[in-house]
Amino acid sequence: MIEREYYAASVKAGSTDRIPFMPTIFEHAAFLIGKTPGAASRRVSLLSKAHIEAYRLYHPAVVTVGIDVYNIEAEALGCCVQFYDSDSDSIPGIISHPFTLTDDFERIIFSPDLGRINTVLEAASEVKRVIGDETNVSVGICGPFSIMIELLGFETAIEAFYDDDERVGRLLEALLRFQECYCDEIATRGLGVTVFESWASPPLISPGMYREFAFPYERKLFTHMERLGIPARPLVIGGDTRDIIDSILETGTTLLVSDYNTPLPFYVQKAQAKNVSIRANIDPKLVRSGSWEQIRDRIAEIRKQAEIYPKLIAGTGVIPYDTPPENLLSVKQMLDTEDLHIT
Helix, strand or coil, X not given: CCHHHHHHHHHCCCCCCCCCEEEECCHHHHHHCCCCHHHHCCCHHHHHHHHHHHHHHHCCCEEEECCCCCCHHHHHCXXXXXXXXXXXXXXXXECCCCCCCCCCHHHCCCCCCCCCHHHHHHHHHHHHHHHCXXXXXXXXXXXXXXXXXXXXXXXXXXXXXXXXXXXXXXXXXXXXXXXXXXXXHHHHCCCEEEEECHHHCCCCCCHHHHHHHHHHHHHHHHHHHHHCCCCCCEEECCCCCHHHHHHHHHCCXXXXXXXXXXXXHHHHHHHHHHCCEEEEEECHHHHHHCCHHHHHHHHHHHHHHHHHCCCEEEEEEECCCCCCHXXXXXXXXXXXXXXXXXX
């Protein structure tokens, strides 16, 4: 089987001889081609080369193209991104939050020419051209809630939530329209979509805040994606999401994430009840450091749960930039074989 077939079989709860592996590879892809995250994130040729190289080395079930995926829409809408020095391995980061709730939200209009959106789209299209027959290629986008946090700043946004400011809803609706148009553009290129909503992870916000300010717009976005015919619709919220898990499963996502610090059997039970796939993450810090005993314990747990629920995929959090490739290859080999003593 090629990687696309393993992934499809797992999603359909079919029988495969190994568990699909879906590590989260962003800045580490730049490392593989000897470039900094800042350099690789700004050039189509480097961004596509980095992800093609990562695929050829690791053969993940899905390739999600991007380096600093959490910055793209916010930068397009006016946030300033720091790319650091040319020899720095630091990840580009947002250093300004230019929006206020008094701004004219009508000016939030999608265009692929804003910021680096077209860079990501062109790079993803090139990756699909080269390896799309072998694996699934997607674009990482942010949920409306996380974009709003970046535009306003966390403290300003939280104050607006507590003040019950009606302008919050209007801003979120405008960002939803922006993301729907972004999905339209992605879909026309035959690419998949992975939605990242990191700012919605407890304990950053309460379950009540998630339900009121994040969930409704995620659900509308996933409904739009389904209408576009996008079959796989992952919603990635890291951390311990047990307090919001029922809401997450109501969004229309087709994949539930069980992060490395959460009880996997609980998540498997929830995913099974809704018949969605589940990604069981391995701690990326353990992969980087080569903490093999803890990695073996996690893989053994993943194997056990995969026997209970075949729609299980092994994954990781974001792999650090300078993770030794041999470490990630060893993790993949442990998953591909019965041997947990490979290092």
